[in-house]
Amino acid sequence: MKKIALVTPYFYPVIGGTQTVVINLAKQLKKKGYYVEILTPKVKPNSKKFDVYDGIKVVRHSRIPNKALNEIWFQLEILPYLRKFDIVQVFHPYFSLAGYLSKIIMGKKFLINMIGWDNYNQSKSTYIDKIVKFFSERCDLLFTSSDDLIMRAKKQYIRKKPIKIPHGISIPENKKASIDIRKKYGVEKKLLYIYVGRLAQIKNPMILLRAWKEIKDKDVFFLIIGDGELRNKMEQYIKANNLTNIKLTGFISNKELESAFRSADVLVHYSSYESFGLSMLEGMSYKLPVIATDTGAIPEIVTSDVGILIPLNNEKKLAEAIIAMKKNHASYAKAGFEKAKKYQWKNIAIEYIKYY
Numbered sequence: 001m002k003k004i005a006l007v008t009p010y011f012y013p014v015i016g017g018t019q020t021v022v023i024n025l026a027k028q029l030k031k032k033g034y035y036v037e038i039l040t041p042k043v044k045p046n047s048k049k050f051d052v053y054d055g056i057k058v059v060r061h062s063r064i065p066n067k068a069l070n071e072i073w074f075q076l077e078i079l080p081y082l083r084k085f086d087i088v089q090v091f092h093p094y095f096s097l098a099g100y101l102s103k104i105i106m107g108k109k110f111l112i113n114m115i116g117w118d119n120y121n122q123s124k125s126t127y128i129d130k131i132v133k134f135f136s137e138r139c140d141l142l143f144t145s146s147d148d149l150i151m152r153a154k155k156q157y158i159r160k161k162p163i164k165i166p167h168g169i170s171i172p173e174n175k176k177a178s179i180d181i182r183k184k185y186g187v188e189k190k191l192l193y194i195y196v197g198r199l200a201q202i203k204n205p206m207i208l209l210r211a212w213k214e215i216k217d218k219d220v221f222f223l224i225i226g227d228g229e230l231r232n233k234m235e236q237y238i239k240a241n242n243l244t245n246i247k248l249t250g251f252i253s254n255k256e257l258e259s260a261f262r263s264a265d266v267l268v269h270y271s272s273y274e275s276f277g278l279s280m281l282e283g284m285s286y287k288l289p290v291i292a293t294d295t296g297a298i299p300e301i302v303t304s305d306v307g308i309l310i311p312l313n314n315e316k317k318l319a320e321a322i323i324a325m326k327k328n329h330a331s332y333a334k335a336g337f338e339k340a341k342k343y344q345w346k347n348i349a350i351e352y353i354k355y356y
Helices: 017-031 067-078 080-084 097-106 117-121 126-136 147-155 205-213 231-240 254-263 278-285 315-343 345-353
Strands: 003-007 035-041 050-053 056-061 087-091 109-114 141-144 191-196 220-225 246-250 266-269 290-293 307-310
Touching: 003 017, 017 035, 017 056, 017 087, 017 278, 017 345, 035 067, 056 067, 067 080, 067 097, 080 097, 087 097, 097 109, 097 126, 109 126, 141 147, 191 254, 191 278, 191 315, 205 220, 205 231, 205 315, 220 254, 231 246, 266 278, 266 315, 278 290, 278 315, 290 315, 307 315
Parallel strands: 003 035, 003 087, 035 056, 087 109, 109 141, 191 220, 191 266, 220 246, 266 290, 290 307
Antiparallel strands: 050 056
């Protein structure tokens, strides 16, 4: 039995695409007979070091007060622990120091997933670019989820040819929501729009609020699910503008998140960049039409038959799309669901196993 370490800078309770990819790949590999652990930094200093999440062992290593040194400390701390594994698969190239050292010192197979390019490319840092290039060219295999990421790798003069394996989703069972989200937020008879993700600048949540401010229709409601550094600013904006048809939930449980997907009518995702578009594909698996930006790899997932693509930084177009979707969401939903079925995790995991 091969032992695989999945190393990620982000994991639950933080909500985002990386966490979703890691846990679903881990579960599928376990089903195929592999031993899998997830290694990640502690979210809080008092977080448990050893935990089990959805049947997978999670090892959370230390955080230190100095933010600049925290990631290096994490990498050095997990290095001895990696001796027990045959394969070290790292999510995000910049997070690869321990994986690289495990290859050089211990002879481990070192793999990188080019996921979340937006997290480190937005800084425009030459230093970060050099780190990404260094590790990406020294891993044994470099995976990417989209044609857009392949193009970006070429632009950074990364010589190693990436292997394209898209992210996957699990098609949900056809059943009612376990939590009555509509009753909880008092929106039983309204058209429910949702956003799911980090409240970070790259995701443009403030533009969502400004566009929603222009929606005068009282029969719609917007549920924003997730947390991040912009939450306080968003709450202040909602209060200052007396917006009553919108709610920030913060972090919620998986059970409630699933219920939100089952209860919603439309998914809105106004990000400046996505290296794949996983949350949109998840929405489509719940038969939700999508409103999204025409940037990065998003158009590879959100085609004209499954949703509406709009330009970045255009609040007017966003507001228009929200209104237009009220009339046409049913037809988009059907096409999106058929497309989502092609991306099931049980098939995606097999593609990875070919390279293990």
